[in-house]
Amino acid sequence: MWLRPDAETLKERGFHHGKDESIGVGQSYSTLAWIPEASGSWALPIKHERITSFETPVSKAAFQLKQVTKQLSVRPLAVYDRGYGNASFVKATANIEADLLLRLASNRCVWGVPSAYSGRGAPCKHGHKFKLNAPETWAGAATTIEITDPKIGRVRVTYWRDFHFRTSPERPMQIFRIEVIEPLGRNRKFQPMWLAWLGKTMPALETLWLKYLRRFAIEHWYRFAKQRLHWTLPQITSTQAAERWSALMPLMTWQLWFARLDCVDAPLPWQSPQDNLAPGRVAQSFAVIIAAIGTPAIPPKLRGKSPGRSLGDRLPPRIRYPTVKKHASKRKKTEKTPAPTHPIAI
Numbered sequence: 001m002w003l004r005p006d007a008e009t010l011k012e013r014g015f016h017h018g019k020d021e022s023i024g025v026g027q028s029y030s031t032l033a034w035i036p037e038a039s040g041s042w043a044l045p046i047k048h049e050r051i052t053s054f055e056t057p058v059s060k061a062a063f064q065l066k067q068v069t070k071q072l073s074v075r076p077l078a079v080y081d082r083g084y085g086n087a088s089f090v091k092a093t094a095n096i097e098a099d100l101l102l103r104l105a106s107n108r109c110v111w112g113v114p115s116a117y118s119g120r121g122a123p124c125k126h127g128h129k130f131k132l133n134a135p136e137t138w139a140g141a142a143t144t145i146e147i148t149d150p151k152i153g154r155v156r157v158t159y160w161r162d163f164h165f166r167t168s169p170e171r172p173m174q175i176f177r178i179e180v181i182e183p184l185g186r187n188r189k190f191q192p193m194w195l196a197w198l199g200k201t202m203p204a205l206e207t208l209w210l211k212y213l214r215r216f217a218i219e220h221w222y223r224f225a226k227q228r229l230h231w232t233l234p235q236i237t238s239t240q241a242a243e244r245w246s247a248l249m250p251l252m253t254w255q256l257w258f259a260r261l262d263c264v265d266a267p268l269p270w271q272s273p274q275d276n277l278a279p280g281r282v283a284q285s286f287a288v289i290i291a292a293i294g295t296p297a298i299p300p301k302l303r304g305k306s307p308g309r310s311l312g313d314r315l316p317p318r319i320r321y322p323t324v325k326k327h328a329s330k331r332k333k334t335e336k337t338p339a340p341t342h343p344i345a346i
Contacts, residue, residue: 002027002232002242011239012053014324025323027051027239029246030060032068033221035214036257041278043221044257045250050243053324058084062092069098075200077101079215085196087165094171099199101212106133106194110163110175125169130160132177132194146181147206152190154182157205163196173198178209224279225249237318256282259289 001016003026016028032047047064051057065078077099080089085102093100104110112127131137143159160175173196180190195212203211225231231249236242260277263285267273274281 002029002246007235007237008320009237009318010242011321012324013321014053014326027242028057030057030064031218031222032061032064033218035217038214040276041217041220041224042257043217043253045221045253048246048250050239050246053326056326058086058089058092062089062096065093065098066096069096075099077199077203077211079212081215087167090165090168090171090173090198094168099201100197101208102196102198103212104132104175104194104196106192108132108194109166110173110196111166111169112139113162113172126164126166130163130175143205145205149210151184153180153184153188155179155209156181157209159205171198174202176205176209221253221279225253228280228283229253253279256286259286262289264288 001024003024004010004013005025007013010027013025013027015023015025017023028051030047030049030051031045033043033045035043046068049060049064051060055063061080061084069076075097079101080103082103082105085104085108089102090100109132110130112130114124114127117123128139129137130139139160141158142161144156145159146154146156148154156179158177158179162172163175164170164172176195176197178193178195183190193209193212195209197208202208229249229252231246234245236245256279260282263277263282265274265277265281266285266288267281268284271281277285
């Protein structure tokens with residue numbers, strides 16, 4: 001999110017949720033990135049686009065995923081946080097050739113497979129109600145395993161088969177509860193994490209939950225883009241200019257990724273040397289590559305002293321735009337047949 005609380009002349013500013021459930025005024029962006037390594041902080045953005053006032057984060061994310069999967073020759077695994085672990089996103093991605101790994105909020109409810117049709121009335125769409133934060137509603141687990149992770153500790157993974165959201169019964173999900181029962185370190189505490197998987201061929205339980213942890217590389221990229229690439233530093237007053245400036249962030253990140261093998265690590269006195277350079281270390285050493293390559297640009301020509309505006313010229317005041325307030329869509333009320341105003345003879 002690009003916070004611009006005081007930019008009254010910037011179009012399409014809205015209210016957006018930030019960290020710690022805070023609400024800020026600015027423009028929100030949706031980023032779809034490729035995580036190229038099994039460890040580390042590299043995340044390579046493929047789509048980094050502004051969410052307009054006519055879109056929602058769910059619709060934008062589904063549209064980006066659909067665009068990218070059309071260009072791929074393999075079926076990808078797309079990982080999303082709990083803001084997308086809902087029926088709206090599951091339905092929006094129904095026709096996309098991609099496996100999904102979604103984090104679920106701990107107060108979510110899912111429903112199991114309905115019982116066999118009894119022959120009366122409409123067939124049931126939902127079975128047993130499963131509330132994630134109510135253990136008394138949990139069904140019998142299909143599998144429970146315990147593994148030891150060298151960085152986290154002893155982890156228990158519990159697996160339930162074939163559940164769905166209430167408004168998307170046609171898309172079954174596999175539900176997982178990841179609980180750290182013996183953490184490494186003294187004061188480390190972990191809350192149980194709930195995940196849902198949708199797709200064709202599910203990975204092994206021992207590695208599936210680790211794939212979700214790689215999603216945090218995109219959080220590192222957001223911090224890197226804001227602090228090192230100065231994404232949100234300019235006080236741009238045009239929405240089009242802000243989008244053009246934001247489009248440079250993925251290009252710069254990919255440029256650093258391609259240059260990482262040619263960079264010579266130059267740590268500062270308080271930094272330790274690195275074998276696999278992180279994005280910040282590559283950017284720190286990138287000046288040497290620029291000096292060696294040079295630039296094809298022509299040196300600027302001196303224009304002289306600008307005469308400035310004519311005496312008495314005054315620019316008109318810039319247009320102020322209201323902050324966009326999005327409202328949750330309401331269900332349409334069913335129209336009832338009006339009662340007759342006059343008696344009808346039969």
